[in-house]
Amino acid sequence: MEFIRRFVPFRIPGATLSGLWYAYFWMMLGALALSLLLKWSSLEEQDLTSCTYGVHAISVLLGGYVSGKRSERRGWYQGGLTGTLYGVLLFVISFLALDYSFEFGDFLFFIPAFLIGAAGGIFGKNARKN
Secondary structure, three states: OHHHHHHOOOOOOOHHHHHHHHHHHHHHHHHHHHHHHHHHOOOOHHHHHHHHHHHHHHHHHHHHHHHHHHOOOOHHHHHHHHHHHHHHHHHHHHHHHHOOOOOHHHHHHHHHHHHHHHHHHHHHHHHOOO
């Protein structure tokens, strides 16, 4: 994270907000990598579904990690909140940009987002120097 901090000198106050920023930053890098893979390989868009879920899972995990590391207490809660807000913002963007309609099964994606973010928050809280 120090590498990123050299290029982006500002610090976001609040554990959840900073975790969300890092989660979306890593999601953008993952999306860029998948786009380049799609352009320069023989893969189709349908083949990248599991890779897309992997990028989102890693992004939520790293966002939860940052959130848990910056929190004073309850890293699992901050990480879970980061994961849930990540999912909510992703659904709002999908709804507004792609005119996507929600179904009940779509809301089940909030459960793994919360759990992965909470795991990242636990790891981040335990990695914090006291």
